[in-house]
Amino acid sequence: MLEVNNSPFNEKQVQQLNELLATLTTQQKIWLTGFLSASVASGTVVEVPKATQGEAAPIATNEPVSKNITILYGSQTGNAQKLAENFGEQLKNVGFDVTVQSMSDFKTNGLKKLQYLLVIASTHGEGEPPDNAISFHSFLHGKRAPKLEHVKFAVLSLGDSSYEYFCQTGKDFDAQLEKLGAERIVERVDCDLDYAEPAEKWFEAVKEKLQGDSSVQLSHQEATATVLQETVTYNRKNPFSAEIIEKINLNAEGSNKETIHLELSLENSGITFEPGDSLAIIPINNENLVHSLISALKFDATTNVVIDGESITLEEALTKVLEITLLTKPLMRKLADYTENKEFHKLISDEESVKAYIFGRDLLDVVETFGPFKWDAQSFVNLLRKMPARQYSISSSLSAYPEEVHVTVGVVRYEVDERERLGVCSTYIADQLEVGDKVQVYIQQNPNFRLPNDETPIIMIGPGTGVAPFRSFIQEREERGATGENWLFFGDQHFVTDFLYQKEWLDYLKSGVLTKMDVAFSRDQPEKVYVQHKMLKRSAELYEWLERGAVVYVCGDKGMAKDVEATLLQIIEKEGNKTEEEAKEYIEKLRSEKRYQRDVY
Amino acid sequence: MTKKVVLPPQEGKPSDVEEMKAASNYLRGTLEQSMQDELTSGIPDLDNRLMKFHGSYLQDDRDQRLERERKKLEPAYQFMVRLRMPAGVATSKQWLKLDELADKYGNGSIKLTTRQTIQFHGILKWNMKKHMQEINSVLLDTIAACGDVNRNVMCNANPYQSNLHREVSDIASQISQHLLPRTNAYYEIWLDHEKVVDTQEEQEPIYGALYLPRKFKIGIAVPPANDVDVFSQDIGLIAVVEKDELIGFNVAIGGGMGMTHGDTKTYPQLARVIGFVAKEKIVDVCEKIMTVQRD
Numbered sequence: 001m002l003e004v005n006n007s008p009f010n011e012k013q014v015q016q017l018n019e020l021l022a023t024l025t026t027q028q029k030i031w032l033t034g035f036l037s038a039s040v041a042s043g044t045v046v047e048v049p050k051a052t053q054g055e056a057a058p059i060a061t062n063e064p065v066s067k068n069i070t071i072l073y074g075s076q077t078g079n080a081q082k083l084a085e086n087f088g089e090q091l092k093n094v095g096f097d098v099t100v101q102s103m104s105d106f107k108t109n110g111l112k113k114l115q116y117l118l119v120i121a122s123t124h125g126e127g128e129p130p131d132n133a134i135s136f137h138s139f140l141h142g143k144r145a146p147k148l149e150h151v152k153f154a155v156l157s158l159g160d161s162s163y164e165y166f167c168q169t170g171k172d173f174d175a176q177l178e179k180l181g182a183e184r185i186v187e188r189v190d191c192d193l194d195y196a197e198p199a200e201k202w203f204e205a206v207k208e209k210l211q212g213d214s215s216v217q218l219s220h221q222e223a224t225a226t227v228l229q230e231t232v233t234y235n236r237k238n239p240f241s242a243e244i245i246e247k248i249n250l251n252a253e254g255s256n257k258e259t260i261h262l263e264l265s266l267e268n269s270g271i272t273f274e275p276g277d278s279l280a281i282i283p284i285n286n287e288n289l290v291h292s293l294i295s296a297l298k299f300d301a302t303t304n305v306v307i308d309g310e311s312i313t314l315e316e317a318l319t320k321v322l323e324i325t326l327l328t329k330p331l332m333r334k335l336a337d338y339t340e341n342k343e344f345h346k347l348i349s350d351e352e353s354v355k356a357y358i359f360g361r362d363l364l365d366v367v368e369t370f371g372p373f374k375w376d377a378q379s380f381v382n383l384l385r386k387m388p389a390r391q392y393s394i395s396s397s398l399s400a401y402p403e404e405v406h407v408t409v410g411v412v413r414y415e416v417d418e419r420e421r422l423g424v425c426s427t428y429i430a431d432q433l434e435v436g437d438k439v440q441v442y443i444q445q446n447p448n449f450r451l452p453n454d455e456t457p458i459i460m461i462g463p464g465t466g467v468a469p470f471r472s473f474i475q476e477r478e479e480r481g482a483t484g485e486n487w488l489f490f491g492d493q494h495f496v497t498d499f500l501y502q503k504e505w506l507d508y509l510k511s512g513v514l515t516k517m518d519v520a521f522s523r524d525q526p527e528k529v530y531v532q533h534k535m536l537k538r539s540a541e542l543y544e545w546l547e548r549g550a551v552v553y554v555c556g557d558k559g560m561a562k563d564v565e566a567t568l569l570q571i572i573e574k575e576g577n578k579t580e581e582e583a584k585e586y587i588e589k590l591r592s593e594k595r596y597q598r599d600v601y
Numbered sequence: 602m603t604k605k606v607v608l609p610p611q612e613g614k615p616s617d618v619e620e621m622k623a624a625s626n627y628l629r630g631t632l633e634q635s636m637q638d639e640l641t642s643g644i645p646d647l648d649n650r651l652m653k654f655h656g657s658y659l660q661d662d663r664d665q666r667l668e669r670e671r672k673k674l675e676p677a678y679q680f681m682v683r684l685r686m687p688a689g690v691a692t693s694k695q696w697l698k699l700d701e702l703a704d705k706y707g708n709g710s711i712k713l714t715t716r717q718t719i720q721f722h723g724i725l726k727w728n729m730k731k732h733m734q735e736i737n738s739v740l741l742d743t744i745a746a747c748g749d750v751n752r753n754v755m756c757n758a759n760p761y762q763s764n765l766h767r768e769v770s771d772i773a774s775q776i777s778q779h780l781l782p783r784t785n786a787y788y789e790i791w792l793d794h795e796k797v798v799d800t801q802e803e804q805e806p807i808y809g810a811l812y813l814p815r816k817f818k819i820g821i822a823v824p825p826a827n828d829v830d831v832f833s834q835d836i837g838l839i840a841v842v843e844k845d846e847l848i849g850f851n852v853a854i855g856g857g858m859g860m861t862h863g864d865t866k867t868y869p870q871l872a873r874v875i876g877f878v879a880k881e882k883i884v885d886v887c888e889k890i891m892t893v894q895r896d
Contacts, residue, residue, distance in 0.1 A: 248672060250672050252674055495639075495727075500673075503675055509640070519639055519640060524727065
C-alpha cells in the first residue's frame with residue numbers, strides 16, 4: 001500500500017492510486033510501468049499536481065492580485081468534506097485562489113480577512129452541528145463574533161429530511177452570517193440524502209456568481225468539467241454485490257438484544273477502507289409489509305409505475321426502490337393533499353401531535369387509518385423518496401481480514417398499535433439473508449474517525465454496537481504492531497448474554513494489544529450502571545491518559561454520547577482542578593486537535 | 602513385638618498442586634482479585650483449585666459450550682457451592698434461608714449429597730460473595746466442603762432419635778470443628794474480615810501449608826444402623842454403648858485413601874477396625890490418624 005509518508009504523493013493521490021492499483025492485473029501494471037518510463041524519457045513529463053490544501057497558485061501575472069475564496073466544511077461522515085474539496089479543486093482549476101478547511105482547523109482571527117466564504121455543513125442528530133463544526137458554530141453565535149460586512153457568502157447544507165431539524169446547521173450559518181452583516185451571493189440549498197445533484201446545482205450557481213463578479217480575479221484557464229468526481233468505484237448507484245460468508249447472532253439465548261455479526265467477502269472488488277469507515281448496505285423492504293401496503297391501497301401489485309424513467313411493477317418499486325417505513329413531516333404534508341380525512345388534517349395541523357404520531361409508525365398506518373385517498377399508483381409512488389442505504393460502522397480491519405468486511409448490526413424490532421415493526425435493514429439482514437446470499441454494499445468514508453499515529457494512546461468508548469469500529473481499531477493496531485496503549489469501555493444490558501466479542505477482547509487483553517478494559521452491564525444489578533459510571537470510577541487514570549496525549553473516541557447512541565461528554569467534562573474539572581468553563585475549553589481543544597472524535601447515531 | 606514397616610519416600614518432585622498450595626499463602630492465592638475481575642465470569646485454574654477449600658468450584662454449562670464459542674462468548678461459567686453441615690443438621694431457620702438462596706442466587710435447585718450436606722448450583726461470580734455472606738448469616742459455612750481436607754463428618758441423620766444419637770451428633774460436630782483449616786482466608790475473602798498478616802506455620806497447626814494430599818472422610822455409625830456405610834470411610838467410628846451410655850468408639854481405618862483412577866499404586870480399602878478409643882479422646886485420635894495421611 002502506498003502512503004503519504006512512503007511515497008512522493010499527497011493524500012488524495014495516494015488514495016486514488018491505491019484504489020486504482022488494487023484493480024490492476026499484473027499485465028496492466030507492467031504496461032503502465034513501461035508507459036510512464038517512456039513518457040519521462042521522451043521529456044513528456046507526466047504532470048504531478050501540487051499539494052492542494054491552503055496553497056494558492058498565482059495564475060495571471062498581468063492582472064490584479066486574485067482574491068480569496070475560503071471553503072469551510074463541517075462534516076460528520078465526510079460527505080461535506082468531499083464536496084468542499086471537490087469544489088475547491090474545481091475553483092482552483094478556473095483560476096481562483098482557494099483555501100479549503102475544516103471548520104475546526106479554521107482560525108477565527110482569519111474572519112477579518114475573508115472575502116468569499118463558502119460554507120458546506122451537514123447537520124447532526126437533533127439539529128446539532130457535526131463535531132468539527134461545533135466550536136466555529138458557537139463562536140459565530142457568540143459575543144466575540146466580529147462584524148462580517150466585508151464578506152460575501154453562500155451556504156450549502158446537507159441533511160436528512162426524516163429528521164425534524166433538517167439541515168439546521170446550514171440554516172444556522174446562513175442566518176448568522178447574514179446577521180453579522182455578510183452579503184449572500186447565492187440562496188442556500190438544503191440537500192437531502194441524495195445530495196449530489198442539488199449540491200452540483202448550488203455550486204454551478206456559486207461559480208457563475210464568482211465568475212460574473214468583476215471584483216474577482218479570473219485566470220485565462222478554461223473551466224474544466226464540473227462533474228462531481230466520485231472517488232470510489234462503488235456507490236449508491238453502483239453498489240458492490242458482496243457475498244455473506246458468516247452470520248452470527250452475538251447475543252446468547254435469553255437476551256433482549258439481537259446483534260448480528262456479518263462477514264462479507266470483497267473478493268475481486270478492489271474495495272478498500274480504513275478503520276473508522278462505514279459500510280452502506282442497501283436493504284429490501286419486507287415482503288409482508290409491501291403486500292399489506294398494496295392491499296391497503298387497493299392497488300394491483302402488477303401495475304406498472306415509472307421511476308426515473310424506468311417502468312417497473314408497483315410491487316418491485318415498493319420492495320426495492322422506495323422507502324415505505326419511515327414517516328416524516330414533509331411526507332405527511334404531501335400525503336395530506338390526497339385525503340380529505342378530517343382526523344388527518346387535524347393531526348398534521350399540530351406540530352407536536354404529528355411528531356408524536358410519526359414516531360415508530362409507517363405508511364401502512366397512514367393508509368389504513370386516514371383514507372380514503374384520491375391517488376393512483378403513479379401519484380402515490382411519486383410521493384415517496386428512494387430507499388436510503390443504511391450505514392454500519394465497519395468492525396474489521398482490512399489488514400487483519402484482507403478482502404473482507406465485517407459489520408455489527410443491532411436488530412430493531414418493536415411493537416406499535418399491536419403490530420410488530422421491523423427495522424428495514426437490520427431485519428433484512430437478520431431474517432432474509434443467509435450465508436451464501438449477496439447484499440448490495442459500498443463504503444462510506446468517515447475521515448473524522450481515524451486512528452492516530454501508532455504511538456499515541458487511545459481511549460475507546462463504545463457500548464452496544466458502538467463497539468464495532470473499535471474491533472477494527474484493535475485489529476489494525478495489532479497488525480501494525482502499534483505501540484500506543486488501548487483502553488476500551490464497553491457496556492450493554494447483561495454480562496452473560498450481551499458481552500459482544502467477549503472472547504476476542506479477553507484474548508487481546510492477554511496478548512497485551514488491549515491495555516485496559518472496563519465494562520458496564522446496566523441490568524445486572526438493581527441500579528443502572530453505564531459506561532460513564534465506569535469512566536468516573538477511573539477518573540484519575542483517565543485524565544492522566546488525556547494529559548499524556550490520548551485520543552478519545554466515542555461511538556454509539558447519541559443519548560449515550562451526551563452523557564459521556566458530560567462525564568468527560570466532570571472528570572476534567574475534577575482531576576484538572578478546572579472551572580466548568582476551562583473544562584469546556586479543554587474539550588474544545590481536544591476536538592480541534594482531533595483528539596476527541598465521535599461517530600454517533 | 603511387631604516389626605516396624607517404613608514406607609519408601611515418594612519418588613519425584615512434589616505435584617504441581619502442592620506447589621500451588623505452598624504458594625497460595627494459606628488458601629488466599631489471587632482469589633480475591635480474580636473474584637473482582639469484571640471481564641470474565643470465570644476464575645483462573647489455580648484459583649479454582651483453591652476455591653475448593655472454600656467449599657466451591659467453577660463449572661460451566663456444557664450444553665451451551667459450542668453455541669457460546671460460536672457467539673464469541675466465554676463458556677457459561679457458574680459456581681457450585683457446598684455447605685459444611687456436620688451430621689447433616691440444619692435448623693428450620695437455616696433451611697428456610699437455604700431455600701431462599703437457591704432461588705435468589707442459584708438455579709433454583711438444592712441438592713442433598715451422599716455426604717449429608719447440601720449444594721447449590723448456578724451461582725454467578727458476582728453473586729458469590731453475597732451468597733456466602735447470607736449462608737453465614739444463619740451460622741452455616743462452606744469451609745472445607747471440598748478440597749484436600751477433612752470433609753463433612755457424617756453420622757446418624759436424626760439427633761432427636763435418642764440421647765445417644767444427640768451425643769454422637771455433637772461429637773461429629775466437634776470433630777468437624779477441630780479439623781477445620783485455621784486460615785483466615787475464608788473470612789477475609791468472603792466475609793470482609795480484616796486481613797491478618799501472618800505467614801507463620803502456626804496458622805495451620807494440624808494441616809501445615811500443604812494441607813492434605815487428598816480429601817479425607819470421617820463417618821460415625823450408631824449400631825445397629827450402618828447408615829453412613831462406616832467401612833467405606835477413611836475413619837469409620839462405631840459407637841460403643843454400655844448401660845445406655847456412650848463410652849467410646851471402635852475405630853476403623855481404610856476408605857478411599859485418596860485413590861487416583863488409573864494409578865494402580867493407589868487403591869481403596871475396606872476399613873479395618875484397629876481398636877477402641879474412649880469418647881474423651883476421639884477428637885484427638887481422629888486428628889492423629891488424619892496426620893498420617895497428611896505425611
